[in-house]
Amino acid sequence: MTRALQPIGRVTCGLLEKSISVHKELLCFFSPYYKAALKGNFTEATTDSLQVDLTDKGLKMFVRWIYTGEVASPRCFPRYFSLYIFADLVDIVALRRMIMTRIQGYSEDLPEYSTVKLALMNLPESSPLRAWILDVYISHWEPAYDDCDPYPTDTASDPDNTLAAFMYQVARGLAVRESVNTAGCLCCYSDCKYHEHESKEEWEATCGQIEDMEMPDHLK
Template sequence: MSTPPKEQSAPSPSKGAVSTPDKWPSRDLFRDSVTLVVGKSKKAYTLHKGLLCFYSDYFRAAFNGSFKEAAERKIELSDVEEEVFEFFQLWLYTRRLNLFDTTFSMLAKLWIFGDQHQMPLLQNCSIDTMLLKRIKQNTFAPNVLRVAYANTLAGSPLRRAAIDIASSLVIQDHANSMLRADFEEEWSVESLIDLVRVIESRDKALPQYSLPKRDECYYHVHGKDEQCPK
């Protein structure tokens, strides 16, 4: 049998992969290795199987099921960009995304990679870093809107985060305004409708450049009855 197809899906709770930052892999997960062949150039990476399965339901199914990948201890990810995978590889072993080295666009791509491979903690870390980056740098990359709306379904945490950030940067005379004429191609009808809804529901007492007030896990993917520790 071949690898299960990666379908675009609405955000769904994790089936077992870790989704909260208080859970850590044991040293037993660093024993066996598998090979991942990535991108059009078919570059091979060797990673720990247990670690991949700890964070990803997709890789757990592929390497522990009846698929050929389990027997060969190898999987091909031909549609994944090498740069995205290398950022993921760094996160896999450190659980960190550098605020200054990781662009908004890369954070969006990492979230999508996590969505496709059922890795909720990577998705949550990507969103958290994106929000912190917005706060620290007071800017945003408008192409994240296009990437988010082209690769996720309505209601996805990535869309919600992108629109909330954009809503805090829509002041026309601001240098980083998301409504600048040269950003028009990054917007779709769907994203503009979502923007209007968020702006209409904003707390009018908040400063114009502030992010909307949200629950801590509003942008996160969690399993049933799971939430990040307070």
């Protein structure tokens, strides 16, 4: 059986315009957003080409994930966060979940302030990635981190002081934890907390298949 490849996006990197082809059916399967764009009555439905807001590397990671289910990349929070923001925009929960699984393995390293800001300014407050960043900072941040990654005091690129508001939440979280004398961390042993599992059945069919995985509290 032959299938037509559909180009999904052209990405401009400097002077280079790049486009990569992906099976239309796969895109529609994973993303309600693309399903509407490719099969609905949108003007884009008449074209075979969709614009995606990703860098060249991001687009490659995305296409690789579509075909392999993997998002392997060096430990690079900005790259993962950008792809997550894209997955939020086009509503691909499976990709968001895979990225969470990857970055959860890195939580001894904190995402830098500039990367945190990227997430805060581009994701809704209810986003599990934002919840994870907050948990990681409350559980693992130490003043010494600021020696390598100084807190940015320039607010021109962040007029709403999103980062300062975030650090205030971190400080509150730390204070609460100290007052109840909680040991251990909020993030590292609860992978599924950030996976957006919708039901017990869905969890059992996905993460429930993995050995030693614990069902998230909200499904119990």
